[in-house]
Amino acid sequence: MIAWLIALPVLAAAFAGTRRLLRRRDKAALRWILATDAVLFSGALALLLVALSGGAAQAHTAQAASAQSSGSGSAALIGAAIAVAGASIGAAIAVAYTGAAALAALSERPELFGRAMVIVGLAEGIAIYGLVVAIILIGKT
Known part of the structure; x- marks a missing residue:
């Protein structure tokens, strides 16, 4: 590492x-x-x-057992990092598209504000799912 x-x-x-x-x-x-x-x-x-x-x-040293336990912990941390990074990138792309579409819709019909923000909020929820997966992975170490 x-x-x-x-x-x-x-x-x-x-x-x-x-x-x-x-x-x-x-x-x-x-x-x-x-x-x-x-x-x-x-x-x-x-x-x-x-x-x-x-x-x-x-692997041939006397500390092989401790190396195995730290290896699984580091794998869980790397998996948690990948989960958060992937979910954050996906949420950023989703918010970019839905936010642009929401602003375009709001410029024509301002009464759609509530519906547009719900859709953008759903896109942001993807990042929260990645964070939940990361917390679960870190808790398993």
Whole structure:
């Protein structure tokens, strides 16, 4: 897990550099982008190898039982994060469309305010469902 925390700022910096290079239109920029992609790919491959080999080495130590219990806890936390992130993104997309449609309907007929807000509220409920799933997953650890 610590390897991902170390690699995340490096990936963010590489992404920012690639974005800056994409704005240029010469062949040197293309070479830099290809070199950056090759470095990122090799770094991701090295990070994957470290993550996979580290788990096998720890399995033979005396702390294997504690590693198994913390592994299931971290899997539940990752699942909770994915549930909240997915539900929040889905709710954001739903609110964007329903909110735009509600504003268009309100501009023509203002008496539809109550109905429009109910529909937007239903779209926001998707995020609450993701939060409930996350709380259930965290409670199981």
